[in-house]
Amino acid sequence: MIASSLFLLYFSYFENRFFPNLFIDDIQVGGYTKEEARDRLEKRLITRQENWPERRLEISFQESSSSISLQEIEANDNFDEVLAEAFLVGHQGNFWQKFLTFTKSSFQKQRFYTQISINEEKLQTFLRNFIALTDLPGEKASAILHTSGKIESLEINPGSIGLHLDYEENWQQLQRLFDQNLKNLKDTDFQVIAITQNTAQPLDAEGLREAQERIKKLIGKSIVFQFSYQKFTLNDQDLVSFLAFPDGISQEDNNQIAIEEKVATWAKQINQPGKNAVFSYDPETLIVHEFQADEAATVLDQEKTVDRIVQDLEKIENDPEDKTQFEEILPVTTAPAAISLASTNDLGINELIGFGESWYAHSIPARIHNVALTASKINNIIIPPGEEFSFNKALGEVSTETEYKAAYIIQNGQTVLAPGGGVCQVSSTLFRALLDSGLKVSKRLAHSYRVSYYEINNEPGFDATVYSGNIDLRFINDTEHFILLHFDTDSENLYMDAKIYGTSDGRTTEIIGYRKWGYQAAAAPVYLTDPSLAPGQIKQIDWSATGIKAEFTNVIKDKNGQVLREDSYYSNYQPWSAKYLVGPSN
Template sequence: MVKKKIYQIKNLKMLWFSTPKWAHWFLLPIFIFLIFSAYNFFFWNKIFPGIYVAGVSIGGKTLKEAETILSQATLPPKEISLTYQDQVFNIPTQDLGVVTDYQESVEGAYNFDRQGNLISSLYQRALAPVRKVYLGLVINLDEEFLDNTLGVIAEEISQDPVYPSAKLVQGEVMVDRGTPGSILDSKAAKDTIKENLSFSKKETIYLTVKNIDPTINEAEAENLKTRAESLLGKKLILTSPQEVFEWKEVKIFETLDPLGGYKKEAIASEVSKIASSLNREPQNPTFIFEEGRVKEFAPAEDGLKVRQEKLVEEILEALLNLERQEESELTLEIPLERTPPKISTGDVNNLGIKELIGKGSSNFRGSIANRVYNIGHASSKFKGILIPPGQVFSFNEALGDVSSLTGYKQAFVIKDGKTVLGDGGGVCQVSSTFFRAALAAGLPIVERRAHSYRVSYYEQGYPPGLDATVYAPTTDLKVLNDTPGHILIQPIFDPKAMTLNFEFYGTSDGRVAKTTKPVVTGVTPPPEDLYVDDPTLPAGQIKQIDFKAWGAKVTFDYTVERGGEVIYEKTFLSNFRPWQAVFLRGVGPTP
């Protein structure tokens, strides 16, 4: 056998040397191609040699083998240790939410020599047996938590610089030349943390800071003082139809750039405040009807928007002029962009608001104070709203955001199958009353949803099924104005009588709305009361957090006729679930 192989090799040599030299140039590339093809075929489902992930060699391994090796050989540290001078900050890795994606890490290693252009890829594969490539693990973490943590550390180690400024002290200009400071290099810290996690490094990370030196020299300070003194007793007046803003020397000093000119960012910040004060949305004319007559009327108003960029440039130019000239003041008119309302005051007589076309009422006796407040606050959003003919009106759109930020208080709401305290409890009293007014006006109801369970407030003087729940953005109440004219909405909130009314004014086209008496079927009793042990309450104390309600299916028919002809009809179904009373039972220590 050995002799046979030696004979074959000799034959190959003879073939090579007996072949003309010019043919070698054709055989050599073929020979290299065959070797390289065999090499690539061997690694077709394996990672090429010389690949390390987090310091662990996985060359020659299949993806599954490499994933197993890495998951056993690499573990993230229990905490990240950061140090700056004599301060040490430890961040538990668990708090960072660190998750290692071994599958993606291995796929990245596998594709390292298989991506990019063909020449580059072949070159890397050729080098694979003799090179070493070090890759990191793919790490996912809570970026927001890391940023917040570094922000806290920055407050600990950073030294805020003091920027040069001119100030007025007892009528005399004083210049502060500034003080150097430093700030944590958060980006470098974040990058290093990620790198250490990616490469399973456990060493301490030394934090670095960026030095900030805003100080000015004596000559620059003297120049700043001279400029500030030239502004003493001077002021810039910014005028608008609504308000006048005066910039006296103290405010102007804040915009002075110590190196010349004025700080555009500081001016832009002040202009933003002016815009917040002056900007407004266009307002349609509003009315209040009483006894068929307009008692109050507010004319239409254009929307206003400060042209901030233009105003900043004009202020920059004005301040330079004020500094150079002898006059003690300059006046600028604030540039405003006006947007006309959809309905002008002159259109009022053409709106078709002539008479009461529908009214809805509800009572809310027994409501807690916050719920009563929310009902009044929410209903005020609808005062004087005009619905043009042919428009679908969205209750949620008119209501706007419901949260503590928009003035709502905590009261009971239905959320995730429970009655809980939440911002805006009571808003559905408003939507239910609006729904009843729309029915009375004979308007098509485009969208309406009943509550999950029967609520006593909506059945005070009314049968069940005449309610409407809203919850933006998923649950809305929508009605169509298919009358000949605009519809004016007027809420009437009476906290003493505990009543809410909605009145719709417009043009009657002779339509008559009829609703049948709601039919209640499938009545089911509520489940047994549920008691939940609560260690935060003293032993023996009971606190009710949810209230029982009977389940039922309620239907009623809604028909709108005009001249003896049915122009709209709809059957409304409310499927109320039986609701369980829930009590918290104290098991904690007795005070």
């Protein structure tokens, strides 16, 4: 009875006091109220915390460092939290739980420790700012081949040291610092060395030698990817740019990002939604009102394409035969259109049987206009079986009255401004489609001089000049069905193509025996006054070219592989000079 009364008195006494033998930061608070305990803590710890507002956290990396006061990150001793935690001892649970706590506290000390609380958002901002100012991105080794085929134009950048301060690792380090007990912290604890990761290392002499040996194997090599009539060529300059060089940190042999970026540009050209065919025409006059060939939906598998490039790079570097060109078919998924071209007509205009393309970079605005105008005038012409097509006849008059602008043309061996400059871009593109189709070309004349536009992505000898009268491009529809000529021009990217639609009879074509010879030095530059330019301004519109002869044979075979014809083409180009437009003198 007496014992019970004593216990009740005991619990009553400690109802608003800490239980015996409780210590916070080694300071006894047992028997004290919360206010008394706080006062003891503040008085006993004042010597340790008297400079608290001036204490700073410093983080450093090599020669760089940054600091912030604990006051700025709202550091706090957090006495309230530790006092509340310690006060729970003996003040929670039922009678018997409190009795056990009383018994335990009579013989055993219980210790609690103050921890610092901070404004984590402000500390994180401090860390991010330090990383942003201190990160050393470095540079991975890379190589540039400035001129295709010329090893002497090679430039190798050995790279530079790269160091990265990882945010997560450094944040965890700071968290561990402030998770410590306040009593154990010393001033030196607030001086932190940043955790870094090496991201790049410059190539040493041996690494540079190995890089040069790898690059030598790529000089003069190429990879040609094809889908339908589209070709994508990676020359030696591209291949060199795709290399990566192991530097002791990264062991990658290829620049995956550069390869993926290149393939992504191809995907933009290839990936297309499907299009249904639309074809309406007058059956009496064969005048076409509307034409759209069916187009399958296409999607390039970019991942597979990247893998093939990587594999081909390895093949080239280890090829014992030293092949100069590797050919690949692009992995493209296709889905046919719902309405086919064949279902829209009974003329036999069912499918693509011939394709040609050309580029005309550096063309002046008037020439660009004329190319588009010419293509539109002969677009969607239907040619019956056995009929000869004349480019000049189909095109009609070329003059300012027919909306042509003055652009530079070759006339009597001179470059002159005249309506129609650019017409030959269309005739040359059609000639290439005729070669592909195997149709009978009955008349083709090469230009007297090499024209730079026609040698973009092509060799000399694949052009066809037209002017008037007998300077013409002509061919015969020697199939059993009608054919249709269709042209598309892109005046922004300065590209055009010619498509011939009909019914394939199984014939195939192959260009053989191409050769060029008889080089002659280019003629002196020609400067032409252009009143649209500012005085003294110079603009190059044509590039010098050597004189040269070229020839090739187009072999046409039937569906059984038997030779139908061997059409030979010869071109004799005189030396040509660079052309410059010059603003008028004052």
